[in-house]
Amino acid sequence: MIKKSFCNICAPGPHCGILCEVENGVITKIAGDPEHPSGKGALCLRGNAYREYIYREDRIKMPLLRTGERGNGEFKEISWDEAFGLAAEKLNEIKANYGAESVAFFSGYEKWYRPFLQRLSYSFGSPNYGTESSTCFTSSIMSHMCSSGHECFRPDLAHCSLFLGWCSNPFTGAPSAVGAMRALKKRGAKFIIVDPKRTRMAKEFANLHLRPIPGTDGALALSIGRELIINGWTDDRFIKYKVYGFEEYKAYAMDFTPEKAEEITGVPAEDIKLCAKMLHENGPVSINQSSAALAHHFNGMQNHRAVMALSVLLGDYDKEGAIIPGILTYAHSSGGFETLEPKFGFEVYPKDAPLPVGCERFPLWHKLVGEMQATDLARQITEEKPYPIKAVWAHGMNYRMFGADNHIKDALKKLDFFVDTDLFMTDTAKMADLVLPACSSVERSEFKVWPGGFCTYTEPVIEPLYESRSDTDIIFELAKRLDIKDEMLRKDYISCVRYMVRNTKINFDELLKDRQNLHKVPGFAHVVPGSSGFNTPTGKYELYSKTIEELGDERFKPLPTYEEPDDFRENDYPFVLCSGPRIQNGHHSRLHDVPSLRAKRPKPLVEMNTGDAEALGIEDGDMITVETKEGAINLNALLSEDILAGCVFIYHGYREADVNSIIPYQYEDPYTGFPGYRSAKCRVFKCFPDGK
Ligand SMILES: Nc1nc2c(c(=O)[nH]1)N[C@H]1C(S)=C(S)[C@@H](COP(=O)(O)OP(=O)(O)OC[C@H]3O[C@@H](n4cnc5c(=O)[nH]c(N)nc54)[C@H](O)[C@@H]3O)O[C@H]1N2
Ligand SMILES: Nc1nc2c(c(=O)[nH]1)N[C@H]1C(S)=C(S)[C@@H](COP(=O)(O)OP(=O)(O)OC[C@H]3O[C@@H](n4cnc5c(=O)[nH]c(N)nc54)[C@H](O)[C@@H]3O)O[C@H]1N2
Ligand SMILES: [Mo]
Numbered sequence: 001m002i003k004k005s006f007c008n009i010c011a012p013g014p015h016c017g018i019l020c021e022v023e024n025g026v027i028t029k030i031a032g033d034p035e036h037p038s039g040k041g042a043l044c045l046r047g048n049a050y051r052e053y054i055y056r057e058d059r060i061k062m063p064l065l066r067t068g069e070r071g072n073g074e075f076k077e078i079s080w081d082e083a084f085g086l087a088a089e090k091l092n093e094i095k096a097n098y099g100a101e102s103v104a105f106f107s108g109y110e111k112w113y114r115p116f117l118q119r120l121s122y123s124f125g126s127p128n129y130g131t132e133s134s135t136c137f138t139s140s141i142m143s144h145m146c147s148s149g150h151e152c153f154r155p156d157l158a159h160c161s162l163f164l165g166w167c168s169n170p171f172t173g174a175p176s177a178v179g180a181m182r183a184l185k186k187r188g189a190k191f192i193i194v195d196p197k198r199t200r201m202a203k204e205f206a207n208l209h210l211r212p213i214p215g216t217d218g219a220l221a222l223s224i225g226r227e228l229i230i231n232g233w234t235d236d237r238f239i240k241y242k243v244y245g246f247e248e249y250k251a252y253a254m255d256f257t258p259e260k261a262e263e264i265t266g267v268p269a270e271d272i273k274l275c276a277k278m279l280h281e282n283g284p285v286s287i288n289q290s291s292a293a294l295a296h297h298f299n300g301m302q303n304h305r306a307v308m309a310l311s312v313l314l315g316d317y318d319k320e321g322a323i324i325p326g327i328l329t330y331a332h333s334s335g336g337f338e339t340l341e342p343k344f345g346f347e348v349y350p351k352d353a354p355l356p357v358g359c360e361r362f363p364l365w366h367k368l369v370g371e372m373q374a375t376d377l378a379r380q381i382t383e384e385k386p387y388p389i390k391a392v393w394a395h396g397m398n399y400r401m402f403g404a405d406n407h408i409k410d411a412l413k414k415l416d417f418f419v420d421t422d423l424f425m426t427d428t429a430k431m432a433d434l435v436l437p438a439c440s441s442v443e444r445s446e447f448k449v450w451p452g453g454f455c456t457y458t459e460p461v462i463e464p465l466y467e468s469r470s471d472t473d474i475i476f477e478l479a480k481r482l483d484i485k486d487e488m489l490r491k492d493y494i495s496c497v498r499y500m501v502r503n504t505k506i507n508f509d510e511l512l513k514d515r516q517n518l519h520k521v522p523g524f525a526h527v528v529p530g531s532s533g534f535n536t537p538t539g540k541y542e543l544y545s546k547t548i549e550e551l552g553d554e555r556f557k558p559l560p561t562y563e564e565p566d567d568f569r570e571n572d573y574p575f576v577l578c579s580g581p582r583i584q585n586g587h588h589s590r591l592h593d594v595p596s597l598r599a600k601r602p603k604p605l606v607e608m609n610t611g612d613a614e615a616l617g618i619e620d621g622d623m624i625t626v627e628t629k630e631g632a633i634n635l636n637a638l639l640s641e642d643i644l645a646g647c648v649f650i651y652h653g654y655r656e657a658d659v660n661s662i663i664p665y666q667y668e669d670p671y672t673g674f675p676g677y678r679s680a681k682c683r684v685f686k687c688f689p690d691g692k
Helices: 050-054 080-098 114-124 138-145 175-186 200-205 217-230 236-242 246-253 258-265 269-281 300-314 341-346 363-368 374-383 405-414 471-481 493-500 508-513 610-615
Strands: 002-006 017-023 026-032 064-066 075-077 103-107 129-131 152-155 162-166 190-194 208-210 285-289 323-326 391-395 417-422 434-437 447-450 454-457 575-579 605-609 623-627 632-640 647-650 680-686
Touching (some): 064 080, 080 391, 080 417, 080 434, 080 471, 103 114, 103 374, 114 129, 114 341, 114 493, 129 374, 138 152, 138 300, 138 363, 162 269, 175 200, 190 200, 190 269, 208 269, 217 246, 217 258, 217 269, 236 300, 269 300, 285 300, 285 323, 341 493, 374 405, 391 471, 454 508, 471 493, 493 508, 605 610, 610 632
Parallel strands (some): 103 391, 162 190, 162 285, 190 208, 391 417, 575 647, 605 632
Antiparallel strands (some): 002 017, 017 026, 064 434, 447 454, 605 647, 623 632, 623 680
16 A cells, blocks of 8 residues: 655655555555655655664654663653653642743754644743754844844745855755756856855856855855945845845945955955856846854854845845745745744743743844743753753753753753653653653654645554654643643644634645645745835844844844854864764764664764875874864764865764764854854864774
């Protein structure tokens, strides 16, 4: 029998449709679904391993109660009934003793159950709902919110003449987008790629490749902006009517001469001038800037704003062939239509609660996001200031995603009560008091949207493995056991989804009847370029952000100001450590234990420039030490001419060489709280023969 579902290894936007062959309740084969708009029948390396991922040997089979020391993995199996009874008793006890805010609710990478977890947290009385998006995507949303007032943008690849890919290598990060790039190239469009690595994207597509030192993008963008202005290559009519703060921007950008920018970024002044000229001569320009590689810096959000400013200077904004505002529809996916999902959590926000974790340190985050900024969780658990956090209820928590992760690891040990729900027995789950088994996307149902106005309510392909349950079943049951007085959480998943999409014309009964196919939302229409306006205080695109100015705090600059990453002052550490650029066979921590994928790149590697290595007597494959002011790890060297001299690149999430253990503590973007994963200073040396 063949049943349709989707692969949910990567981010929800591009989840690809799959066809699952099922025999006697077991999936025997998975292939891409040619009829599905995402993937169109093709699967990437990770998608092809989805069956193997689901059937990993370390799936958690039963609810587990800790019996040994935290972290040593000794548990006994208990029933679901006992697990819920215990959890409800402990959480209500901690609430009675320390206040509801002392319980934090956290979600790792998965997005589909988040609206319900958020509502649970708020209805319980805790403002401390937070997620992995404290390090992903939200920084770019914040950048857009305080410039245009829209959450996100999509490049109009069907009509652009120049694609400016700022930190863009879909060959590793988004394979399903490569086809669109090829079509664009075939149409004759030009490509500028900005990436310190000579990636496949740069080699195969770029007419011009700029290679800045990681974390210096803001200076580069300001300098390109300056070139556009002094050469008269800006769209003055657009600027006059649609832009606020141009004169201030112009005055500030004038300092960033190509020569000065060359000094800061390492990009030759001539290339900066050429880049501006190409942008001028080849419009419309569509800029695609990463929400991770550009944001994972001490200065990430402002760098993002500086890049975004180029679209506005060119007038290539919200028009055909440029970039067009988008809508986050449901659970971090963009369907091109609105739902009431964002309100679902916040309508029960506990109004008298103290500020969520991280919101004192990151006031712009608080203003624009309102959730807990989870990167500050380690500090607050440890210091108990301004109030203690005594319990964490987590779904899919991976402590290795945090910068300086030894701090969160130690903090978790200090908790009175820690629950983690995961598919697998991870090192984080091993530290929990109670571990609950979740099931995968093919073992449950879910409401889901896809770009182009599509939605579906999926059907389980197989029964949940072992005693595992879907995250939402767990959340709804906990709400009942906690005796939370929330009428929606007293109902069920479907009732809540119906409630969130009540503003649309989606016929939910149809969805429930036909679960094997995608449904088009009745009345769906694509956003018309030029129709979105600006949701900002001035009603214009704010190069000078009123939203930031209104914070009334001099640390925060309304212009897209360039500040050197703080760690760059550490002169004893000559290299820049850029951790995280995607690898084809990895997806954060979740695929490192999938044998066939791990076999493609078995060891954690540090990529470095061949010339740099030679100067240090390092040969390809040598075990070397990478040390920052936070700590040191050992890994094997992978040498390449394609790596920018002076930089090293390391992928994250490995147990044996955890790069986040050496990202400096509290090395965060003050606007967003995002860790500086991609521009910390380090030194590199060959290990002693004994490997130490
Ligand atoms: N295979 C795979 N794909 C993934 C993921 C994964 O783990 N594995 N993760 C998914 C997730 S959650 C996210 S958020 C996205 C991230 O998506 P991206 O940020 O687009 O992906 P990256 O590969 O991290 O970075 C893109 C490119 O930016 C370059 N880069 C790094 N630092 C800088 C910098 O400071 N400046 C400039 N100009 N370039 C820089 C890198 O060399 C890389 O080639 O990827 C998604 N796709
Ligand atoms: N150094 C460095 N660190 C980074 C980054 C970087 O670029 N560099 N990138 C950051 C970014 S962009 C991101 S998105 C984060 C990644 O964020 P993480 O949360 O670390 O992502 P994963 O490693 O996928 O871990 C998620 C956990 O969820 C579990 N899981 C999977 N499916 C389900 C489910 O349906 N239910 C439940 N309950 N659990 C499930 C998985 O088994 C896994 O243990 O890492 C961040 N950390
Ligand atoms: Mo991410």
